[in-house]
Amino acid sequence: MKREKRNQIIWAVGMSLASFVMLIPVIMMFMTSMKTMEEIKSPVFRLFPASFSFQNYIDAMSNGIWPVYFRNSLMITGAAVLFSLLFNSIAGYAFARLSFRGAKIMFLFLMMGLMMPPQVTMLPTFLIMAKFPLMGGNDIFGSGGTGLVNTYAGLVIPLVSGSYGVFLCKQFYENFPRSLDEAAMIDGAGKWRTYFTIYLPNSKAILATLGLLKAVSVWNDYMWPLVMTNSETMKTVQLALTMFKTDSGVMWNQMMAAAVLVALPMFVLFLCAQKYFIQGIVTSGLK
Amino acid sequence: MAGQQSVKKFRRTRGQVYDNCAYAMIFPAYFVFTIFILVPIGVVFYYSITNFNLYSKPEIVGALNYVNLIKDADFLISVQNTLFYTIFTLFPQLALGLLAAVLLYRKSRLLPVFRTAFYLPNVMSMVCISMVWLWIYDPTFGVLNMLLKTFGFSTKQWLQDPDMAMFCVILMSIWKSCGYSMVIFLSGLTSIPDSLYEAASLDGANPFRKFLHITWPMLRPTTFFLLVTGIVNSFSVFEQVNIMTGGGPLKMTTTIVHQIYRRGFLEFKMGYASAMSVVLLAFSVLVTVFVFKYGSKGQDVDVS
Numbered sequence: 001m002k003r004e005k006r007n008q009i010i011w012a013v014g015m016s017l018a019s020f021v022m023l024i025p026v027i028m029m030f031m032t033s034m035k036t037m038e039e040i041k042s043p044v045f046r047l048f049p050a051s052f053s054f055q056n057y058i059d060a061m062s063n064g065i066w067p068v069y070f071r072n073s074l075m076i077t078g079a080a081v082l083f084s085l086l087f088n089s090i091a092g093y094a095f096a097r098l099s100f101r102g103a104k105i106m107f108l109f110l111m112m113g114l115m116m117p118p119q120v121t122m123l124p125t126f127l128i129m130a131k132f133p134l135m136g137g138n139d140i141f142g143s144g145g146t147g148l149v150n151t152y153a154g155l156v157i158p159l160v161s162g163s164y165g166v167f168l169c170k171q172f173y174e175n176f177p178r179s180l181d182e183a184a185m186i187d188g189a190g191k192w193r194t195y196f197t198i199y200l201p202n203s204k205a206i207l208a209t210l211g212l213l214k215a216v217s218v219w220n221d222y223m224w225p226l227v228m229t230n231s232e233t234m235k236t237v238q239l240a241l242t243m244f245k246t247d248s249g250v251m252w253n254q255m256m257a258a259a260v261l262v263a264l265p266m267f268v269l270f271l272c273a274q275k276y277f278i279q280g281i282v283t284s285g286l287k
Numbered sequence: 288m289a290g291q292q293s294v295k296k297f298r299r300t301r302g303q304v305y306d307n308c309a310y311a312m313i314f315p316a317y318f319v320f321t322i323f324i325l326v327p328i329g330v331v332f333y334y335s336i337t338n339f340n341l342y343s344k345p346e347i348v349g350a351l352n353y354v355n356l357i358k359d360a361d362f363l364i365s366v367q368n369t370l371f372y373t374i375f376t377l378f379p380q381l382a383l384g385l386l387a388a389v390l391l392y393r394k395s396r397l398l399p400v401f402r403t404a405f406y407l408p409n410v411m412s413m414v415c416i417s418m419v420w421l422w423i424y425d426p427t428f429g430v431l432n433m434l435l436k437t438f439g440f441s442t443k444q445w446l447q448d449p450d451m452a453m454f455c456v457i458l459m460s461i462w463k464s465c466g467y468s469m470v471i472f473l474s475g476l477t478s479i480p481d482s483l484y485e486a487a488s489l490d491g492a493n494p495f496r497k498f499l500h501i502t503w504p505m506l507r508p509t510t511f512f513l514l515v516t517g518i519v520n521s522f523s524v525f526e527q528v529n530i531m532t533g534g535g536p537l538k539m540t541t542t543i544v545h546q547i548y549r550r551g552f553l554e555f556k557m558g559y560a561s562a563m564s565v566v567l568l569a570f571s572v573l574v575t576v577f578v579f580k581y582g583s584k585g586q587d588v589d590v591s
Contacts, residue, residue: 012397015390019404025462026407028430029419045433083315091316098306106317113324115515115575117523119544120568121327123551123560124334128327161319191308220412222526227552238414242530245421252422259415266410274403278470 029263033057033256040252057261060244060254068233069240073219076155076236080218081211083160088210089203092169093195097181107170113163119223126227129154150234155225159218165210172206173199208276216266237262328568334561341555352562362563364538365546372457372542373521380461381513384468389502391469392476402473405466413463413526420459421446421531449537456527456540468513475509476502511578518574522567543567 027047032040033056034049060066094100095107132138132147132154148154176199184194225236241262244255270277335352339345356362391401408416423430424445432442446452483501492500525544528534534541534549543563551560 008395011390011393012395015397015401018387018390019401022405022462022466023407025416025419025423026411028423029415032422040428043433043436045430045437087315087319091313094306094309094312098309098312100305100307100309103309106313109325110317110320113320115519115571116324116328117519117544117567117571119523119525119547120564120571121324121331123547123557123564124327124330125323126552127330127557128322157319158323161316161323163320163324166316191306191312195312216410220410220414222412222414222530223548227548238412241412241414241418244418245530250421250425252425252428255418256422259418263411263415266412267407270407270410271403274399274406278402278474 029256029259032253033260035253037251037253056253056257059251060257061261063254063258064240064243065232066237066240066258069235069237072152072234073236073238075152076225077215077218079152079156080159081214083156084162084165084214085207085211087160088162088165089169089200089207090195091166092171093173093199095166096170096173096176097199098191107166110163110166114167122223122227125158129158129228150229150231154228155234155236158224159214159221162210162214165214168210169203169206172203176202205276208273212269212273212277215269219266331561331564331568334558335565336562337558339558339561341557345558348558352559355559356562356566361538361541362543362546365541365543366566368453368540369522369524369542371453372460372524373518375454375457376460376464376524377514377517377521380465381468381510381517383461383465384513385472385506385510387465387469388472388476389498392473402470405469407466408463409466411463414530416459416463417527417530420455424455424531446532447536449539452532452536452540456531459531460524460527464517468517471513472506472509475506479505515575515578518578519571522571522574543570 031047031049034052034054035056036050039046039050095103126149130147130149135148135151135153138147148157180198181194184198189197220238221236222238222242225234225239229235229239241255241258244250244258334345336347336349337345338348338351387405391398391405422428426432426442426444426447429445431445435442443451445455479502483505484497487497487501523544524542525548528540528542528545529548532540534545544567547560547563547567550556550563
């Protein structure tokens with residue numbers, strides 16, 4: 001018994017050390033965000049700033065129109081999460097529970113998306129967006145204007161369909177007891193009602209998982225906004241963050257302050273939802 | 288396109304046994320998938336044999352783009368860099384993730400805390416992380432050189448050094464992604480029945496043998512899943528390269544997607560960049576098929 005206790009303590013100490021090593025860059029990001037440039041430039045390295053001041057945060061946020069960047073990122077992330085959850089879960093339900101012609105082949109087609117780096121289709125997707133008919137000054141043949149480039153729709157629409165999301169939802173719904181369906185059928189509920197009154201309310205775990213994964217990936221996305229936007233007012237926080245990297249005289253403290261603010265929403269989201277997140281990974285058979 | 292065709296087909300031959308509302312249910316997801324994944328794959332193949340440059344009408348030039356690709360020194364070095372990055376990021380990251388998972392796996396209230404610590408870098412954006420590591424690697428004010436100086440070693444140029452830049456990018460990428468592998472491996476570990484370990488203990492097996500003969504074989508599907516998704520992800524490495532080094536110094540960190548971005552969106556050589564995209568797609572599919580064929584070794588392994 002005593003030995004077990006000792007092992008437990010050794011384990012806890014060892015893992016705490018490992019966790020600390022993992023977190024060093026994150027800790028340094030926080031610490032540097034409160035230092036003055038003199039402290040950063042001084043040859044003696046100290047982990048803690050001389051005084052905890054939030055002046056860098058104020059200065060960083062006045063560099064560009066950050067409220068707009070945050071609004072853009074928030075809108076894009078919110079819309080992408082909402083629509084992708086709805087579309088993926090309803091498609092997952094159909095593939096898991098309904099029998100229809102071509103179901104197998106259509107699902108296989110959808111799974112092709114899992115094997116393909118999204119960057120392969122980035123170029124044509126951009127062109128399709130730019131040539132979208134009747135949008136952004138385009139005529140019906142898709143010429144004349146800028147299409148969906150530089151719009152929220154252009155940033156969000158390609159993100160709402162996810163092969164991974166449909167796959168996870170299908171897996172999840174296949175584990176639902178069939179008797180639920182039968183009970184619903186006896187009560188005279190159609191397939192739509194069965195989905196909306198039984199399946200959807202009982203899929204909190206998978207929706208939390210998918211929602212979190214999607215939110216993190218959309219909020220953190222750099223490439224698609226880089227390609228799809230070209231104006232200051234459509235920038236997302238990730239694009240704005242790269243502005244701090246200049247060729248000379250980088251204000252490291254302000255850069256770190258902005259990095260903290262950009263990372264913070266996802267930290268909070270993850271810490272709040274991690275129970276669902278881990279649970280979802282396990283239940284969806286991703287083992 | 289498959290979705291729309293099926294909808295038409297169903298209207299012509301209305302069957303009683305089928306749940307026809309399924310087509311309406313999968314329509315939103317499938318429509319977006321078709322327009323933004325399936326159609327673009329076709330489009331990228333078409334553009335790859337044209338000289339499209341965004342402003343003029345595309346003309347078919349046959350295999351010219353592909354011929355030029357083979358002669359393009361920048362592209363060849365980007366392929367080499369991408370493969371290098373994939374090998375030296377993926378395997379250490381999987382090994383570290385597995386090691387962390389095996390060490391962490393224990394019934395304790397502290398487990399979620401440690402798991403969170405390991406996973407945290409993974410919820411930060413590549414931009415954030417690149418910014419932090421830009422500072423860490425900075426030759427004058429960076430913390431790495433400061434530590435080296437403190438202990439009396441000579442300082443390094445890190446990202447500005449052609450021989451080291453790729454390793455710097457790789458180190459950062461391993462740090463970011465090993466937490467993800469760890470979480471997946473941990474969930475794989477929880478599905479291994481305890482009885483196996485108990486039986487092994489009765490036979491007097493030490494922890495190392497238990498790992499070799501129980502944990503490792505039982506985690507095979509997990510490893511396989513991580514390997515396939517990891518390869519596809521590593522092949523498309525771009526963000527950290529574009530932000531931290533811009534492909535330099537001396538093109539030592541440029542990657543395939545970085546070249547696609549440069550040629551396509553900065554030089555507007557859409558046809559040429561499409562040919563690169565096709566090569567990237569071919570690489571991903573080939574390696575995935577290869578791993579599927581030889582990685583599962585005839586065992587009944589599910590991708591899930």
